[in-house]
Amino acid sequence: MTGSFFSDLVNGEGGSIEDQGKEIHSDGLSVYFGIYGVMVGDRRAVANKTFGAATTDELLLSLYIIGVVSFLFLRPPTTFDPSTIETLTHPPSAIRLEFIMRHLKRWCEESRRNLLAFLNATTLSNESTCPHCLRVQERSMGRNKSRSLNSLTMSNELF
Amino acid sequence: MRGYETERIRYCIVCSMDPSPEQQGIPLAELWPRLALATNQGLLVQHGTLPDGTPRYQFEFVDSQEVNAYAVEYFGVAMLCMTIPLRTMLWETSDALSYNTMIRKRFGVQTLEHQQMLHVEIFSTVQGFVVGHEYGHHSLGHHCMPR
Numbered sequence: 615m616t617g618s619f620f621s622d623l624v625n626g627e628g629g630s631i632e633d634q635g636k637e638i639h640s641d642g643l644s645v646y647f648g649i650y651g652v653m654v655g656d657r658r659a660v661a662n663k664t665f666g667a668a669t670t671d672e673l674l675l676s677l678y679i680i681g682v683v684s685f686l687f688l689r690p691p692t693t694f695d696p697s698t699i700e701t702l703t704h705p706p707s708a709i710r711l712e713f714i715m716r717h718l719k720r721w722c723e724e725s726r727r728n729l730l731a732f733l734n735a736t737t738l739s740n741e742s743t744c745p746h747c748l749r750v751q752e753r754s755m756g757r758n759k760s761r762s763l764n765s766l767t768m769s770n771e772l773f
Numbered sequence: 774m775r776g777y778e779t780e781r782i783r784y785c786i787v788c789s790m791d792p793s794p795e796q797q798g799i800p801l802a803e804l805w806p807r808l809a810l811a812t813n814q815g816l817l818v819q820h821g822t823l824p825d826g827t828p829r830y831q832f833e834f835v836d837s838q839e840v841n842a843y844a845v846e847y848f849g850v851a852m853l854c855m856t857i858p859l860r861t862m863l864w865e866t867s868d869a870l871s872y873n874t875m876i877r878k879r880f881g882v883q884t885l886e887h888q889q890m891l892h893v894e895i896f897s898t899v900q901g902f903v904v905g906h907e908y909g910h911h912s913l914g915h916h917c918m919p920r
Binding site (some may be wrong): 636637639640641642643644645647648651652657660661664665668673676677678680681682684685688689 | 840862863866867870876879880881890891893894895896897898899901902903904905906907908909910912913915
């Protein structure tokens with residue numbers, strides 16, 4: 615076996631702010647693939663058959679958010695304090711959700727502006743000023759700048 | 774779980790690459806390999822194979838005692854793994870959500886068939902998020918800094 619091993623649900627100490635930045639970055643890529651698939655890709659046709667005439671962009675966005683949130687809150691919240699938060703392997707779920715919603719908002723701004731009102735009204739608060747969010751964001755941005763793959767452009771623009 | 778081993782899921786087309794897009798329902802036991810197959814077909818189309826013919830990316834439900842998901846490189850193959858306990862937990866959570874009164878109202882669920890369809894839709898969404906996240910670790914080159 616070669617390479618390292620990313621374990622993605624068991625959150626604990628032994629990580630770093632860089633690790634947390636990677637998790638946020640991977641979440642962002644997943645959001646872009648996932649929401650595109652639901653809204654525009656193969657899963658739209660499936661959803662049309664499931665929900666029939668009731669299928670709308672708003673309904674599909676709701677489905678996507680419900681699915682992602684169910685994953686983030688499968689387990690009890692991680693315990694942390696100011697001295698341990700930067701040693702976690704993953705950001706706390708609430709912070710992951712904060713960034714996921716930012717990615718969703720960005721995707722909507724680019725591809726489904728009609729959803730912004732729905733997204734803002736129902737799911738988004740004002741931009742976070744949480745110090746840890748800003749630290750994770752800073753780390754994600756630094757790594758993004760060093761990459762040149764076109765596929766990363768969408769995520770890069772988020773930060 | 775409420776007897777799902779004997780229930781028939783009424784609707785389980787994962788994506789257009791699903792090899793058996795019939796809508797008459799399939800046993801639950803057939804759902805998992807179809808989900809994995811559909812995911813792997815998409816990865817194969819996107820990334821092709823190594824020189825020896827092995828797919829560059831491979832998704833698997835793996836047996837484990839742990840509720841977890843992994844991204845790991847295995848002899849050059851980018852493995853995306855979801856443990857069976859995580860799959861079970863997500864399946865049961867999706868089921869519970871599909872019975873939630875507010876969610877049922879939001880999605881217009883009125884019959885058992887509708888509820889099962891919503892259940893599978895929620896599960897497909899969350900499974901897609903997990904797979905996409907693990908895929909992200911590989912495609913973003915996170916393996917260069919082993920944890």
